[in-house]
Amino acid sequence: MLEIIEGNRVSELDKAFAKSEGMSSWDLMERAAISFFNWFKLHFTNFPNEIFIFCGPGNNGGDGLAVARLLEMDGFKVAVVTFEDVLNCSQDYQINFTKLPLGVKVLVYESLEFDLLKNCICIDAIFGVGVNRPLSGKYLKTINSLNKVNAKKIAIDLPSGIPADTILEGDAFQADFTCTFQFPKLGLLIPEHADFTGKIEVLDIGIPEPFLKSFSQKKYYVQKKDIPSFHRKFNNFSHKGDFGRILLIGGDQGKMGAILLCSRAALRTGSGLVHVFAPWDERLVIQVGAPEVMVVNDFSLSDLGIFDAIGIGPGWGLEVDPNYFEMILQSFNSPVVIDADGLNILSKNPNLLKAIPPNSILTPHIKEFERLAGSFKDQIERLEKAREFSINHKVFLVLKGAFTCITCPDGSQYFNSSGNKYMATAGSGDVLTGMITSFLGQGYDSLSAAICGVFQHGLAGELASVKKRRGMVASDILETIPQTYLNLDIE
Numbered sequence: 491m492l493e494i495i496e497g498n499r500v501s502e503l504d505k506a507f508a509k510s511e512g513m514s515s516w517d518l519m520e521r522a523a524i525s526f527f528n529w530f531k532l533h534f535t536n537f538p539n540e541i542f543i544f545c546g547p548g549n550n551g552g553d554g555l556a557v558a559r560l561l562e563m564d565g566f567k568v569a570v571v572t573f574e575d576v577l578n579c580s581q582d583y584q585i586n587f588t589k590l591p592l593g594v595k596v597l598v599y600e601s602l603e604f605d606l607l608k609n610c611i612c613i614d615a616i617f618g619v620g621v622n623r624p625l626s627g628k629y630l631k632t633i634n635s636l637n638k639v640n641a642k643k644i645a646i647d648l649p650s651g652i653p654a655d656t657i658l659e660g661d662a663f664q665a666d667f668t669c670t671f672q673f674p675k676l677g678l679l680i681p682e683h684a685d686f687t688g689k690i691e692v693l694d695i696g697i698p699e700p701f702l703k704s705f706s707q708k709k710y711y712v713q714k715k716d717i718p719s720f721h722r723k724f725n726n727f728s729h730k731g732d733f734g735r736i737l738l739i740g741g742d743q744g745k746m747g748a749i750l751l752c753s754r755a756a757l758r759t760g761s762g763l764v765h766v767f768a769p770w771d772e773r774l775v776i777q778v779g780a781p782e783v784m785v786v787n788d789f790s791l792s793d794l795g796i797f798d799a800i801g802i803g804p805g806w807g808l809e810v811d812p813n814y815f816e817m818i819l820q821s822f823n824s825p826v827v828i829d830a831d832g833l834n835i836l837s838k839n840p841n842l843l844k845a846i847p848p849n850s851i852l853t854p855h856i857k858e859f860e861r862l863a864g865s866f867k868d869q870i871e872r873l874e875k876a877r878e879f880s881i882n883h884k885v886f887l888v889l890k891g892a893f894t895c896i897t898c899p900d901g902s903q904y905f906n907s908s909g910n911k912y913m914a915t916a917g918s919g920d921v922l923t924g925m926i927t928s929f930l931g932q933g934y935d936s937l938s939a940a941i942c943g944v945f946q947h948g949l950a951g952e953l954a955s956v957k958k959r960r961g962m963v964a965s966d967i968l969e970t971i972p973q974t975y976l977n978l979d980i981e
């Protein structure tokens with residue numbers, strides 16, 4: 491898993507790594523430029539028009555100049571746009587400036603005609619992690635003009651103006667793609683910056699994981715290649731008991747769909763036995779919608795131990811007696827999953843928080859989390875509050891949204907990389923609850939259940955939306971869960 495390191499420690503990291511490898515900072519910049527060049531060639535082979543690279547005065551600008559050289563030598567038409575006198579720029583910028591081939595046009599920002607950029611590619615190498623104040627003057631003017639131009643726009647490392655670890659003030663470059671080096675900066679993963687980042691590509695520049703660990707702030711980026719290691723292996727002798735017996739509690743008049751989706755998702759994730767406790771008068775909804783599910787009329791709290799995991803909340807309604815909820819929580823000794831109305835009841839009755847079994851998983855979206863823990867000025871503050879909440883209450887929080895963040899009782903945070911905008915559809919969260927409960931029931935620890943559930947939920951959404959786009963519904967997501975096992979090559 492990739493460590494997400496603070497922006498203001500990147501130059502320290504670069505220096506330490508370059509030193510340990512006996513290479514110069516320029517060599518590392520060259521590696522970064524080569525990784526960008528390789529990515530660019532994959533996406534824009536034979537691009538016929540001009541490529542304009544906007545180079546700021548620091549090492550982000552240095553990357554831009556190195557990329558200009560590599561592209562021109564490969565036959566692309568390249569121009570660089572500069573902002574400062576070379577002598578006022580970083581050392582590696584200066585080296586790369588002297589290495590520019592004659593074929594690269596050098597333009598000064600003042601003389602640039604923005605009309606020329608139409609149908610071209612604009613590469614933003616103005617500022618990266620070194621941005622330390624809102625854009626102003628010539629930089630702001632240039633970015634404002636670039637944002638209006640009809641061209642493909644690619645940011646190197648960060649869209650200029652976006653701070654690595656805090657919230658943008660003012661304006662920033664609006665990219666179609668952001669190619670970020672080694673690990674995604676936190677600033678790329680927060681909703682306030684969604685209009686600027688475009689598609690995020692993480693480009694490896696060869697800094698090994700153990701080296702990154704010494705800069706750890708216990709924030710991680712979870713990618714597809716990480717997922718198999720969180721999965722349990724089953725063999726030919728495994729029986730349905732091994733795949734878990736789970737209980738899902740929820741559903742109410744008019745909200746039975748939520749618990750139905752949840753139970754179908756659990757089955758598709760691989761649960762051996764799924765029981766649903768829902769209003770008895772509404773049982774037909776479940777029995778017709780999911781014949782594999784057993785509907786429970788009642789259960790005695792002393793028998794809850796027969797279940798490997800419990801998921802509580804989808805469609806439950808707010809009329810539930812909080813004392814009854816508390817008794818369920820107190821009678822079960824393993825982690826549970828709490829979602830939707832389960833979370834809303836907790837928000838109204840915060841004294842119940844202490845009854846939640848340790849290492850349980852709470853899956854709030856932003857609004858549910860605010861009801862639970864108060865309101866926040868931005869995502870950075872929300873992430874910090876989520877960390878404190880997890881530590882204080884010894885629970886895992888799955889903060890749902892783009893780059894869903896899993897926050898753990900030890901304070902670490904895992905950002906998910908799968909999923910897309912089409913997943914913002916009714917019932918999507920109920921599917922996730924079913925998946926995570928299913929993994930808990932299959933014997934996964936809470937972190938593995940949350941990571942596999944969140945990643946495969948996102949992956950199912952990606953795969954299902956290929957044919958459905960905006961027309962994708964939660965049932966499509968759950969029906970695609972089996973395909974995620976194939977896609978990840980998990981038996």
Ligand SMILES: NC(=O)C1=CN([C@@H]2O[C@H](COP(=O)(O)OP(=O)(O)OC[C@H]3O[C@@H](n4cnc5c(N)ncnc54)[C@H](O)[C@@H]3O)[C@@H](O)[C@H]2O)[C@H](O)CC1
Nearest residue numbers: 519522548549550617618619620621622623624625647671
């Ligand atoms: N491992 C890696 O990630 C590598 C990263 N590389 C690239 O280097 C940049 C970071 O370079 P740095 O010189 O530290 O910072 P910047 O280029 O982003 O900018 C610094 C420069 O800009 C001035 N400045 C900051 N904010 C403003 C502003 N609003 N207006 C005007 N001027 C501003 C500041 O004073 C400095 O002079 C990283 O992002 C990568 O792209 C390396 O290539 C190696 C590997």
Ligand SMILES: [K+]
Nearest residue numbers: 614617646648
């Ligand atoms: K940039």
